[in-house]
Amino acid sequence: MRVCYFDCFSGISGDMVLGALLDVGLPLDSLLAELSKLDLHGWSIEPRQVTKAGLRATLAGVRAEEDHDHHRHYPHIVEMIEAGNLHPAARDRALRVFRRLGEAEARVHGVALDDVHFHEVGAVDSIVDIVGASIGLTLLGVDSVRGSHLPWTRGSIRTAHGVLPVPAPATVELMRGWPVYQLDLESEIVTPTGAAILTALAEPGLPDMAVSTVGYGAGRRDLEGRPNVIRAVMGDAAGALETDTILQIECNLDDMNPEWLPRAMAAVLEAGALDVYLTAITMKKGRPAEKLSALCRETDLSRVTDAILRQTTSLGVRYQRLERLKLRRDSLEVATPWGPVRLKLAYMGDDLLNAAPEHEDCRRLSEASGVPLKRIYAAALAALEGSS
Numbered sequence: 001m002r003v004c005y006f007d008c009f010s011g012i013s014g015d016m017v018l019g020a021l022l023d024v025g026l027p028l029d030s031l032l033a034e035l036s037k038l039d040l041h042g043w044s045i046e047p048r049q050v051t052k053a054g055l056r057a058t059l060a061g062v063r064a065e066e067d068h069d070h071h072r073h074y075p076h077i078v079e080m081i082e083a084g085n086l087h088p089a090a091r092d093r094a095l096r097v098f099r100r101l102g103e104a105e106a107r108v109h110g111v112a113l114d115d116v117h118f119h120e121v122g123a124v125d126s127i128v129d130i131v132g133a134s135i136g137l138t139l140l141g142v143d144s145v146r147g148s149h150l151p152w153t154r155g156s157i158r159t160a161h162g163v164l165p166v167p168a169p170a171t172v173e174l175m176r177g178w179p180v181y182q183l184d185l186e187s188e189i190v191t192p193t194g195a196a197i198l199t200a201l202a203e204p205g206l207p208d209m210a211v212s213t214v215g216y217g218a219g220r221r222d223l224e225g226r227p228n229v230i231r232a233v234m235g236d237a238a239g240a241l242e243t244d245t246i247l248q249i250e251c252n253l254d255d256m257n258p259e260w261l262p263r264a265m266a267a268v269l270e271a272g273a274l275d276v277y278l279t280a281i282t283m284k285k286g287r288p289a290e291k292l293s294a295l296c297r298e299t300d301l302s303r304v305t306d307a308i309l310r311q312t313t314s315l316g317v318r319y320q321r322l323e324r325l326k327l328r329r330d331s332l333e334v335a336t337p338w339g340p341v342r343l344k345l346a347y348m349g350d351d352l353l354n355a356a357p358e359h360e361d362c363r364r365l366s367e368a369s370g371v372p373l374k375r376i377y378a379a380a381l382a383a384l385e386g387s388s
Helices: 014-023 028-035 074-082 088-109 124-139 169-174 192-201 258-270 298-311 359-369 373-387
Strands: 002-007 043-045 048-052 055-059 062-064 144-147 150-154 156-159 162-165 180-186 202-204 209-218 229-237 242-253 275-282 288-296 318-326 328-336 339-348 351-357
Touching: 002 014, 014 055, 014 124, 014 192, 014 209, 014 229, 028 043, 028 124, 043 124, 062 124, 074 088, 074 124, 088 124, 088 169, 088 192, 088 328, 124 192, 169 192, 192 202, 242 298, 258 275, 258 288, 258 298, 288 298, 298 318, 328 373, 339 359, 339 373, 351 359, 351 373, 359 373
Parallel strands: 002 144, 055 209, 144 202, 150 180
Antiparallel strands: 002 229, 043 062, 048 055, 156 162, 209 229, 242 288, 242 318, 275 288, 328 339, 339 351
8 A cells, every 4th residue: 555644843834745755756737738728727836956955855836827816716716626537536635625625724714615716826826736745646646644733833924915914814724623733843744735635635654664765855944953844755654455544423412303414414424424324222111212323534523523413412422532444445437328437446555445426426327328327336346348
């Protein structure tokens, strides 16, 4: 299993991540070819070697003609990424990062997700950083992303909303559930873009791995007494199964109208849960009840808990950490006579063990064409066999 570990000893930003991926071997031509699929203009990438406090590193050199006063709403960015015909894994990674950014901005400003408009992170260079990092991880064959603790510094920054404390409010929201430590430095070294990439795509902690390549990505500024770089460590984890840590959140419901349960479960999934399910139980005095269980990443604990308490009659939840062993996952889009269908693939090492068509893709094509759902499923699996 291919692992990329980001060592954020001097923080993290989007251009630092992209520079580090270029430094470990991401082909520039392949990156540019994928990025050119976006309906995004007026940008270039001109990487160069620099030295930061004695360390050699790659500066990504993302340049944009557009200034940071240009605002883009969250739905516009999602539409642009979905229309870009990117590799499915790269597209999904980029969408996860922007959704996490959008949710953080929505909480900070008290607006709905679709009403969020990005200032700095909606500019061309930030979009190139985020989508470029997502493409880079995919092109490098990374199966699992991990990251170190993040430094919490002090000071203030000037933004489109005025002078704000460091870390910026959106950055703090993105840090929820991620381990941090105090660093006595007056500078912003964790940006919202960098925090979003890390917390949306990675799990905290260094895994057991055989190190193969190390690269350094540089930030634009110089820091006193420390190199303004991030370190990307590439390697292969021991074993054919992936590992991660998730949370299991539960509550018992003995006084809730069962007609409300489907909406409650949908809301929990919308809040970021990986899965949600009900178990029939019997409580005190023989009362029939339902136990609602949700699985989520640690960074999504507050949102999932909020959804449960808002949508159910529960007065509280309990949660515990669970270790998982899981198959490596990938996705592939195949063509059928009625349109494209995405497939979810599961591997043990290099062996493909499971393949499942995306139900929503098949349902949409079935409704549009009148063809039975089972025929579209079968055609998608046949297309996979043909492609291999």
